[in-house]
Structure formats: structure tokens, C-alpha cells
Amino acid sequence: MFVDRAQDEGVTELEDLRAFTPDGQISVWTWPESNLILIYGCGVWTQDVLAAHFRVIRDVFATKRARFSSTRVLCDLRDQGDQPPEVVAEIRAGIDRCYTSADRLATVVSSSLMKMVVRNRFGRDNSEYFVSVDAARTWLNAAA
Secondary structure (H helix, E strand, O other), rough: OOOHHHHHHHHHHHEHHHHEEEEEEEEEEEEEOOOEEEEEEEEEOOOOHHHHHHHHHHHHHHHHHHHHHEEEEEEEEEOOOOOHHHHHHHHHHHHHHHOHHHHEEEEEEEHHHHHHHHHHHHOOOOOEEOOOOOHHHHHHOOOO
């Protein structure tokens, strides 16, 4: 998993951003000296957990933007479950509220089919979808 490799590179886990639901988890990591944010999501989430997640992530983004002018986000969703429609709507709303056109979002999913589904649901400027963490990191680092 990309998080294991990131922890070896000195990443700081933001414990207050870790959210657990009965069937899923969302965790966030970042480097203090970088605009890179790592998000790992697995299982199925609830609307309340996502709303709390996006409230906190919005503040993290503001802090990063004040220092770096933009964020780079690597989101690993390879282990996510099939989200209910109301959760998909909350994800879309959270993305719209939190991300600006200057931010870059690389999302890693489990298959090419899922890549198409996620792109159709959540696609935006400066976002790209991958089945490889290395390809996602390369794309994000091209903008660093």
C-alpha cells in the first residue's frame, strides 16, 4: 500500500482526520514541508463521516494553500466498497466545496472499469484517475 511507503519517507499521520464507520475507513496523511496530501479510503462510508471528513480536509487545504498556493492529493480508493447513492452525492459535494482549479487530484482505483466510473462521477479540472500508485505519483510530481 502507498501509505506504508509514505510512512517510511517521514509522512505525518493526521490522527484527528481518521474516520471509522462500521464498514469503512478514511485516513489522511501529509508532510509538513509539502503540499502533498495522501488519502486512503476503504470499505463503505456514511454521509456523516464524509461531511466531517470534508470539513476537516477543507481546513487542511486552506493551510497548505496559504503556504504553497495549491495542494496535490493522492487518493487511494482501491479498497473502497460500493458506495450508496447518498454517499456518492456527498463525495461530489465535498469535492466541489474543497478543491480549487489550482489543486491536483490523482485518484487510484482497482480497475480500468472503476476508473471510468469514478471519472464520470467525480471528474474535474486537474484531476486524473489511475490503476497504478506509481503512475499517479508521477503525474502529481510533474506539477511539483
